[in-house]
Amino acid sequence: MTTVQHRTHPLTQNLATTTTSPYTARMFEGLSPLARDARAWPFEQARALLARTLRLRLSDAERDLASTLIHAGKTDEAVATLEALRKPVVLETGYGPSGLPHMGTFGEVARTTMVRAAFRALTDDKIPTRLISFSDDMDGLRKIPPNVPNGEVMIPDLDKPLTVVRDPYGEFESFGHHNNARLRAFLDGFGFDYEFVSSTDCYRGGRFDETLLIALERFDAIQKIMLPSLGEERRATYSPFLPISPKTGKVLQVPTLERNVAKGTIVFRDEDGALTEVPVTGGGVKMQWRPDWAMRWTALGVDYEMSGKDLIDSVRLSNQVCKVLGGSPPEGFHYELFMDENNLKISKTKGNGLTMDEWLRYGAPESLAYYMFQSPKSAKKLYFDVIPKATDEYLQQLDAYAKQEPNKQIDNPAWHVHSGKPPEQGSPVSFSLMLNLVSAADASTKDILWGFLGRYVDGATPQTQPLLDRLAGYAINYYEDFVKPSKTFRAPTDVERAAIVDLRARLAALPEGCQDAELIQNEVFAVGKDHEFEPLRAWFQALYEVLLGQSQGPRFGSFAAIFGLDRTIALIDEKLG
Numbered sequence: 001m002t003t004v005q006h007r008t009h010p011l012t013q014n015l016a017t018t019t020t021s022p023y024t025a026r027m028f029e030g031l032s033p034l035a036r037d038a039r040a041w042p043f044e045q046a047r048a049l050l051a052r053t054l055r056l057r058l059s060d061a062e063r064d065l066a067s068t069l070i071h072a073g074k075t076d077e078a079v080a081t082l083e084a085l086r087k088p089v090v091l092e093t094g095y096g097p098s099g100l101p102h103m104g105t106f107g108e109v110a111r112t113t114m115v116r117a118a119f120r121a122l123t124d125d126k127i128p129t130r131l132i133s134f135s136d137d138m139d140g141l142r143k144i145p146p147n148v149p150n151g152e153v154m155i156p157d158l159d160k161p162l163t164v165v166r167d168p169y170g171e172f173e174s175f176g177h178h179n180n181a182r183l184r185a186f187l188d189g190f191g192f193d194y195e196f197v198s199s200t201d202c203y204r205g206g207r208f209d210e211t212l213l214i215a216l217e218r219f220d221a222i223q224k225i226m227l228p229s230l231g232e233e234r235r236a237t238y239s240p241f242l243p244i245s246p247k248t249g250k251v252l253q254v255p256t257l258e259r260n261v262a263k264g265t266i267v268f269r270d271e272d273g274a275l276t277e278v279p280v281t282g283g284g285v286k287m288q289w290r291p292d293w294a295m296r297w298t299a300l301g302v303d304y305e306m307s308g309k310d311l312i313d314s315v316r317l318s319n320q321v322c323k324v325l326g327g328s329p330p331e332g333f334h335y336e337l338f339m340d341e342n343n344l345k346i347s348k349t350k351g352n353g354l355t356m357d358e359w360l361r362y363g364a365p366e367s368l369a370y371y372m373f374q375s376p377k378s379a380k381k382l383y384f385d386v387i388p389k390a391t392d393e394y395l396q397q398l399d400a401y402a403k404q405e406p407n408k409q410i411d412n413p414a415w416h417v418h419s420g421k422p423p424e425q426g427s428p429v430s431f432s433l434m435l436n437l438v439s440a441a442d443a444s445t446k447d448i449l450w451g452f453l454g455r456y457v458d459g460a461t462p463q464t465q466p467l468l469d470r471l472a473g474y475a476i477n478y479y480e481d482f483v484k485p486s487k488t489f490r491a492p493t494d495v496e497r498a499a500i501v502d503l504r505a506r507l508a509a510l511p512e513g514c515q516d517a518e519l520i521q522n523e524v525f526a527v528g529k530d531h532e533f534e535p536l537r538a539w540f541q542a543l544y545e546v547l548l549g550q551s552q553g554p555r556f557g558s559f560a561a562i563f564g565l566d567r568t569i570a571l572i573d574e575k576l577g
């Protein structure tokens with residue numbers, strides 16, 4: 001496993017591209033004045049990251065000079081003058097390869113990518129950046145995952161590093177290699193720009209050696225931080241070092257009996273009872289996860305890493321250990337966790353909530369990135385019913401972007417979803433309207449939908465409107481799986497029937513083939529007023545329940561315009577009997 005740079009996958013339409021080509025570098029130039037005042041949370045994080053970079057890398061006098069130059073839009077001059085600013089700012093995300101990449105993996109990389117893009121804008125892309133996706137693949141396999149095939153082949157490898165455990169899929173040299181490959185394919189599929197780093201490579205290849213020797217030397221200081229956080233029984237045997245047994249290859253959770261700082265070794269009692277001495281370098285040990293996190297920050301020079309709210313205490317401990325090791329804890333923040341439809345925390349083990357594959361069956365990657373952007377410090381439900389709303393909100397922001405001034409664009413979620421370069425073309429039809437079109441037309445294929453879309457949008461084809469074409473596919477899937485099974489038509493009341501008959505007459509009186517959504521909507525609105533519906537939304541609810549078998553939908557005028565007046569009138573006749 002080697003460190004690999006990954007670029008954009010064409011299918012993502014630059015969802016999260018932050019490549020370092022001359023074009024993308026220029027894309028961020030000149031944005032620093034806007035970025036300094038931008039209110040979106042990635043810019044708040046970027047400003048904190050820049051402040052940390054200047055504080056830790058420069059003397060007081062250098063910092064004053066750098067701040068003055070950067071504020072004046074001369075970051076290039078600051079970098080040319082101050083060598084410390086030429087070193088890349090490192091942002092990190094973590095992955096535990098005991099399981100496959102999941103929604104949390106996407107969310108952390110997407111959000112960190114947003115911070116990276118904001119930092120690049122804040123510095124006119126003159127201070128280099130790197131995004132590391134770190135795989136903790138040296139960790140021992142403690143239990144057989146319930147969702148893998150042929151799990152029995154892994155039983156002999158319990159407690160061994162994941163990069164030694166046999167691959168139950170039979171595709172790679174180990175389970176760790178398999179899941180790392182899945183991670184890279186996963187991130188590549190979304191077009192993320194990152195460097196993959198393997199824990200096994202770092203331990204065995206010597207990248208961590210210097211910091212591990214410091215940890216051995218400062219063993220007692222680390223214990224002083226860690227032991228108070230543990231229960232009495234765990235305290236009695238805890239060591240920040242987990243030796244790899246030379247006899248069994250297992251990652252052992254055993255006490256450290258002796259330490260030899262001069263030799264760089266520890267002594268422990270192996271599974272057979274024999275006292276065994278191993279070096280802490282060269283892959284002889286794996287650190288416990290909180291000290292490991294701190295050691296990684298120190299060895300790799302990590303400047304930024306975000307984490308979930310459930311890790312607040314762990315971050316606090318790792319920050320302290322990082323300082324003991326001579327490092328500086330990274331900047332970052334704690335995001336809230338996602339909840340399922342019952343407001344329970346989403347768990348990989350329980351399988352509740354929504355998976356990546358499920359979201360991508362019903363919604364675009366852009367809508368998922370938008371959902372990740374929105375209010376990361378607020379708990380949010382992550383279930384099927386959030387997809388249509390997230391999709392339409394994303395489309396609304398994308399549509400608004402082209403009409404905004406630059407100081408508003410930079411705070412628009414579309415800017416962050418697409419790392420500063422949103423597509424020029426959105427969708428002329430909302431997702432909710434598309435769902436109602438699928439319902440009314442009983443469309444089972446995109447070809448059927450394009451029969452309506454092609455007439456409604458001049459010159460529109462799947463080739464000229466690729467996003468619209470994708471939305472059509474998502475809408476069919478969503479309708480078939482969620483809307484259609486729960487559709488419930490009802491007969492109108494006498495008052496509703498009279499109003500719908502009136503609406504039919506008014507629609508029939510409009511010019512033949514009328515596609516003026518606003519004109520049609522005005523007629524629908526007037527019928528509701530004339531028939532004294534109170535509140536007026538009760539009229540629209542009645543329309544949807546009687547005609548489409550659901551309680552809500554988009555503007556009825558837009559639906560009738562795209563479905564066609566003649567078909568809308570026929571639908572009314574059918575439902576009124």
